[in-house]
Amino acid sequence: MKELIKRLVETYGPSGSEDQIRKAILEEVRPYVDEARVDPLGNLIAVKHAAKGNGGKKIMLAGHMDEIGVMVTHIDEKGFLRFGGIGGISPQILLGERVVFADGTVGIVGVERLDDPKDLRFDKLFIDIGAKDKAQAEKAVGIGWSAGYYRTFDDLGDRLVSKAMDDRIGCAVMIQAAKELKKTPNEVYFVFTVQEEVGLRGARTSAFAVDPDIGIAIDVTRTGDTPKGLPMAVELGGGAAIKVKDSSLVAHPKVKDLMAEVARTDKIPYQFEVLEAGGTDAGAIHLTKAGVPSGTISIPTRYIHTPSEVVDYGDVQACVRLLKGIVGRPIGL
Amino acid sequence: MGENVIRVCPGTVRVDGPGQWGRLAEEGPDTALDTAERLETKSFLKALSEGSGVSGYEGPIGAMVAEAFRPFVDEVRFDKLGNCIGLRRGEKPKDGPPVKVMLAGHMDEIGLIVTKVEERGFLRFTDVGGVDQRTLPAQEVVVHGRKDLPGVIGVKPPHLVSPDEAAKALKKEDLYIDLGLTGAEAKKLVNVGDLITLRRDFTELKNGLVAGKAFDDRAGVAVIYEALLQLEKLHHTADVYAVATVQEETGLRGAITSAYGVVPDLGVAIDVSFGDQPGVPEHQTAPLDKGPGVAVGGNIHPKVYEALTRIAGEQGISLQIEASPGATGTDAWAMQVSRAGVPTGLIGIPLRSMHTSVETLAMGDIKKAGRLLALFIASVDRAFVEGLRW
Known part of the structure; x- marks a missing residue:
């Protein structure tokens, strides 16, 4: 199983x-x-x-x-993606995660500089898919595209994680x-x-x-x-x-x-x-x-x-x- | 009454004197049971209040309601979620199938539910449906385990409370139930998930006021009962579906499924509203014993509201207007959007100390609400329902 x-x-x-x-x-x-x-x-x-x-x-x-996952809402001039949550996903947990789109495109969740960790909200986060600029990013993904966590299954013996x-x-x-x-x-x-x-x-x-x-x-x-x-x-x-x-x-x-x-x-x-x-x-x-x-x-x-x-x-x-x-x-x- | 609130604006209803409602005055022969055989409405409310039926576990109360309704209805059934549905058929109308109200x-x-049976036999719990945790310390309870067990909600002696703790209200996480049982005994008799009801005797105060638990909304069930009693003396062609709903406090759930099953032409919910009491602004409450509240707002069909207030005026029944700008947090909210939509009305019994075990109301308001409801039903015919179309 x-x-x-x-x-x-x-x-x-x-x-x-x-x-x-x-x-x-x-x-x-x-x-x-x-x-x-x-x-x-x-x-x-x-x-x-x-x-x-x-x-x-x-x-x-x-x-x-x-x-649960995230959805792209905006692509900026430098090719960074802004996004919103799908279901109960939290900004604290997304920080530093990688996410994956339907076609296999992988992105990294980055954060703006924060004066206080409590300021961490979705609007402070962005996704970096390795694009050099907006044009390149738009070739890879579009507004409204959804991504999920990018993680594998691990068998810990009695316990399973994914x-x-x-x-x-x-x-x-x-x-x-x-x-x-x-x-x-x-x-x-x-x-x-x-x-x-x-x-x-x-x-x-x-x-x-x-x-x-x-x-x-x-x-x-x-x-x-x-x-x-x-x-x-x-x-x-x-x-x-x-x-x-x-x-x-x-x-x-x-x-x-x-x-x-x-x-x-x-x-x-x-x-x-x-x-x-x-x-x-x-x-x-x-x-x-x-x-x-x-x-x-x-x-x-x-x-x-x-x-x-x-x-x-x-x-x-x-x-x-x-x-x-x-x-x-x-x-x- | 559920999570959302009804805001109440004190208002007066214009009384235009006796109207043209010949049908209403024309009361039929009193074919009802002898008064002695009838369960008096106050006794019924007492029995309901002292009974037990936390949301999702209304079985015992449902049986009580079915027995009380039975003499006044043609059939009683329970639907799959446990809603108790009594059908009182009207006289055969001349113009087609009967209207369904x-x-x-x-x-x-509302009540409590066991979340943990501790090693020493104490029970931890959380609430079902919105019990006010500030009112829980030192209450008596009944734990519905393998059998019903009496218990008390324990509190730390004040001598052992630090000044910091003393300044804070107790939370349900700080409280526990003591059954007097050892850990081994408690684990044998009680499971995680067993329901708990507060224990409180129905008390008669002065001036026709009564106090007890679960008036929200067994007061509404008592109003329906009173309306059924009153209908014995009236002619009506509408078929009346008297529904004691389940799981309102956890999300209007019984009303959702019972309205789907009944397919009514119009619906009236009867729930409680905020009664006047110290510390609560006047504009959010209604005084007790000045008649039931009749709600107006987006949840309410204007013509149902108009009919209720007009009949009250004509019949000299005092009432109060409750302005409900948004969600009423009552079964009316669920009924309104059932299937392709149901024109809906809402009657509220003013209630002090809502969601505590000392809810307080005036029996007079229940009587008046029951009479108003019966007169309204007697006035409803096919033409009225057609007139509700936009």
């Missing part, structure tokens, strides 16, 4: 520019599903049909393909579950959504079209186990996290209980998660049409929205087993 |  994770996290795909990552995911998931299509906003919807054709639930799983674990690790969990799930009594929609980082937008439209009985997002969550971090009960290596609440969702009590019951039955390590800030695609799914009972399986992740997001391989595998355990059984809600 | 009062309450 590590090869799959490496491929997904290293692929380019800021919100709104998901073509390359969608193509990669389609290749990976296609052998394990009965059909796959792309909706008008670019969501990839892959379906595994119920083995017996009826009686099961229509379950929508959502993992988002997009990653950019874009948020939420390619969720996508990887879904693909792996599709692969291992031989038969299911349910109609399972594996939806790889777009534009989650800019407002859960892909989940909103795909859920409207899929019209599921149950919604489950698979996404990352914070941990409270780093030195002097914000207190939170979730820890790396503590197993799959079952969400109780975040800013976008109060998990449906029955969906939450179902997840915990499957975890206990299948002896999968799990922990409950209360996230004080942040949301997932389940926030959009559960408000679709007349309402969809929804929950979230979270992969505990350190340093979210930095170029070095860290997950525990054991947790990842626990999430795969949990997801498989849920969608592979008949569900009575 | 949706009433929304949210039954969820």
Whole structure:
């Protein structure tokens, strides 16, 4: 599974520019599903049909393909690019980073001279793509072009690190579950959504079209186990996290209980998660049409929205087993 | 009432004397249950207030609401998110299908949720929906673990507080819940993610005022109940969808899905607004027991507002005007943009000490709001709905 994770996290795909990552995911998931299509906003919807054709639930799983990034807003006379953020990216973390555009062009994030580090804002930063002047820069990139962090995957043994674990690790969990799930009594929609980082937008439209009985997002969550971090009960290596609440969702009590019951039955390590800030695609799914009972399986992740997001391989595998355990059984809600 | 605020401008409603509303005066025979069998509105509010139903976990309150609505509606159902929807059918209209009026009062309450069970058995928590953390120290709570457990929110003795600390308001991170359990016992009975409600008896103050928790917005549910009682005595052709919504405090979520499911021709939300109290500017509040507030502003269809105020004037129901220039932070905000749009009205019950466990209101305002709502519903017909088109 590590090869799959490496491929997904290293692929380019800021919100709104998901073509390359969608193509990669389609290749990976296609052998394990009965059909796959792309909706008008670019969501990839892959379906595994119920083995017996009826009686099961229509379950929508959502993992988002997009990653945070930056977008070029201006090119100056000397060929430096000014930019804005896509999703929750911070100027402090961008400083000194390299970013990469869809065509492979690499840029360095530089900063104006600051009297006080507190003055660091997006408007003090620029991207240097090595151009000598405006004309040369304009030949390489254009206004409105998007870039993501330029970082590789590293296997630290039990722990894995990369950019874009948020939420390619969720996508990887879904693909792996599709692969291992031989038969299911349910109609399972594996939806790889777009534009989650800019407002859960892909989940909103795909859920409207899929019209599921149950919604489950698979996404990352914070941990409270780093030195002097914000207190939170979730820890790396503590197993799959079952969400109780975040800013976008109060998990449906029955969906939450179902997840915990499957975890206990299948002896999968799990922990409950209360996230004080942040949301997932389940926030959009559960408000679709007349309402969809929804929950979230979270992969505990350190340093979210930095170029070095860290997950525990054991947790990842626990999430795969949990997801498989849920969608592979008949569900009575 | 959610995060956004309603600004209130004190105003008076011009009373034009009894109008031409023959239908309204023509009250039908009292076919309602004997008064003795009816749950009195105040008792209903007491039961709701002392019940438990934090946003997302409204089950017990929903059951209570369904039972109370049942004698006055043709059917009651729960939707997938737990909204309780009672349908009271009107008399068959002569001009086609009945108009659908949706009433929304949210039954969820703000509360707390366990974030950590500590080694010594103390619980750490955060809030759900906007509890005022300044009001938490020394409160009694119920922790909904494997079973309901009584607890108290502990505070450091003042003798041991440094002068620096004493000057600062306590934050929820500084507080903990004591269940009297050892660490091992607590871990057996309580999980991260278990819900917590504040514990507070419903108290009757003087002059018809009452105090308690969760009046925001079980007062709105009580208004809907009062309206259903009043409708027993009126003729109406509109079908009334009495909806006790869920998860308003976490983002108007129940109203979003219930309005989609009901597909109303018009909607009226009933929520609380800021009552007058010391330390709060007069122009942002409304006095208690001077009648419910009727909101006007971008969230409100002008003709729904006009009808509500006109009927109040004709029937001698005192009310107050609430000017709401932007988002009202109520279910009306969600209902208005459901599907292709829903003309919306908003009634507010003036409430002191909002989002605390000693919310205070006047029962008289609830009665008046219920009567106004019932009279408004009785006045609604196909022609009125057609007239709402721009």
